[in-house]
Amino acid sequence: MPDSEHKQATCETTRKVIVCVDDDRALLEGLTQQLDAAFGEEYDVEGAESALEAIELIERLYEEGHVVDMVISDQVMPGMKGDELLERLHVQYPDTIKIMLTGQAGLDSAIHAINNAGLSRYLVKPWDDDEFILAVRDLLDRLELERENKRLFQELQVAYKQLVETQEQLIETEKLAVVGKMATGIVHEIRNQLTVLGYAEVIKMAVPDNQKVNEYVQNVLDARVRILSVVDEIRRFARKQTQPYQKDSYLLTEVIESALTIIAYDQDAKRRKFITEYQVEPFLVLNRNKIIQVLLNMLRNAIQATTEDGTITIVVTKNAEYVIIDVSDDGCGIPSNQLESIWEPFFTTKGERGTGLGLEICKRIIKGHSGSISCQSEEGKGSTFTIRLPLDSGDTADNTVSSS
Ligand SMILES: Nc1ncnc2c1ncn2[C@@H]1O[C@H](COP(=O)(O)OP(=O)(O)OP(=O)(O)O)[C@@H](O)[C@H]1O
Ligand SMILES: [Mg+2]
Structure with a gap:
């Protein structure tokens, strides 16, 4: 040939x-x-x-x-x-x-x-020719057998992995179904109760000149909006909804300051020292309530991880692509074998006091902003949670970023 x-x-x-x-x-x-x-x-x-x-x-x-x-x-x-x-x-x-x-x-x-x-x-x-052919046959047969064994073993491994994944998914789905049912009931009830808070508007109108009352009433009204946002997030989580968040351009540091103002009402927060260091003050396209929700989750976790007189620091920096928000505390830290689990839904070390949904929801919200969130921690020394939000999300024209 x-x-x-x-x-x-x-x-x-x-x-x-x-x-x-x-x-x-x-x-x-x-x-x-x-x-x-x-x-x-x-x-x-x-x-x-x-x-x-x-x-x-x-x-x-x-x-x-x-x-x-x-x-x-x-x-x-x-x-x-x-x-x-x-x-x-x-x-x-x-x-x-x-x-x-x-x-x-x-x-x-x-x-x-x-x-x-x-x-x-x-x-x-x-x-001897016959002996030679027999020996070759035997060796080739063994090789085939080995190959077949290897193939079967690989197939088995893939099947096993799929089985484990399916099982995990089933557990997750079951949990979500329970949360979903609970959420629907809770959401309905909370929404009903929140309409009552609408009367705060009436109070405001009744005493237009009392600045103090107006300020408190405004706090109540803002809280109402945030509670609705939290409820909405739980519903999204339970239903695995992924439609994009509504976003606008905001000064990031103003959003952070709002979160700090809200957390200041927390009794434990009063006994913590908060430090902010804004190396950049960019405008970002984001859903304000959702990002406040993330920051409140992080700050609440930091408060719960620290003792009285603990310090919580927020640092804002940026690189070529991202604005970086570091939320650090000098609290109990996280054992290295839990560093991955903390992101799983329902993982909590707080017993009855925690649902273990805080970080899962933070992760979803930040993902919904094309960003990422990660954690570095040393047991006994403290933790730093890092949020990266893209400087230019690039989806639509209203996502453009300007700087202050
Ligand atoms: N700053 C922190 N320092 C130490 N551990 C932390 C910190 N933030 C989170 N963790 C750990 O991660 C776990 C999960 O946090 P996550 O916010 O998801 O749930 P949670 O705070 O337990 O409950 P909740 O649903 O009320 O937020 C916590 O229980 C805690 O063990
Ligand atoms: Mg939490």
């Missing part, structure tokens, strides 16, 4: 190949014919007259997408000897079966090759 035709034929499917190497042309021909007669239906048999020719041939076969299942090599050849060839091939193709043909004088090399080239068999010249 001309070379080009040969190549075209070989490229189409993966061939399994047996390569024979012997510098004695007549012997090589006899060997390839014998193997071809016995295994020709399943294997292609190729010959090489030297170790270098064999290396080139095997490289080419692999390049063309074929596999060399067996190399049968003579030991004594001009240039590179059989044991060196097999040793080299073993490094690159450890799964290929290697057989050495040797005279009595080459037994030492065979032993060396058993130890260094993963030699499967050696045959002392002259060999």
Whole structure:
């Protein structure tokens, strides 16, 4: 067959190949014919007259997408000897079966090759033909079996992984279904009660000149909006809703200050020191209530993690792509084996006091702003939660960012 035709034929499917190497042309021909007669239906048999020719041939076969299942090599050849060839091939193709043909004088090399080239068999010249074919058959069958085992093992591993994932999903879905049902009931009730807070507007109108009352009433009205936002987030979470948040351009530091003002009403917050360091003061396109919700979650976690006189620091910086908000505390910190679990829904170390949904909701909100959130913590020293929000979310024109 001309070379080009040969190549075209070989490229189409993966061939399994047996390569024979012997510098004695007549012997090589006899060997390839014998193997071809016995295994020709399943294997292609190729010959090489030297170790270098064999290396080139095997490289080419692999390049063309074929596999060399067996190399049968003579030991004594001009240039590179059989044991060196097999040793080299073993490094690159450890799964290929290697057989050495040797005279009595080459037994030492065979032993060396058993130890260094993963030699499967050696045959002392002259060999018995039937015994030779049986040995080759046996080795090829074993290789197939090993391959099949490996394939089955991989399939089993994939199936097992899928099973575990499905099971986890089922548990999650079940939890969410419970939360969903609960949320629907709670949301309904909270919404009903919140309408009562609408009367605050009436109070405001009744005493338009009392600034103090107006300020308090405004706080109540703002809180109402935020509670609605929290409720809405729980509903989104339970229903796995993913529609985009409504966003506008806000001065980020003003949003942070609003969160700090709200948290200041918390009795425990009064006994913590808050430090802010705004290295940049950018405008960002965001959903104000949602980002306040994230910051309140982070700040509340920080308060709960610190003792009286603990310090909570908010630092705002940026790099080329993101505005970075670090919320740090000098509290109890998080054990390293919990650093991943804290992001899972329902993970809490606060018993009855926590639902374990805070960080899960933060993660969802930040994801809904194309950002990311992460945590670094050292047990006993404190934690830093880092929020990255894109400087340019790039979705729509109203997402453009200006700087103050
Ligand atoms: N700043 C922090 N310092 C130490 N541990 C923290 C901090 N923030 C979060 N954690 C740990 O992560 C867990 C999960 O936090 P997450 O806010 O999701 O839920 P939670 O605070 O327990 O409950 P809630 O639903 O009321 O927020 C906490 O229970 C706590 O163990
Ligand atoms: Mg929390």
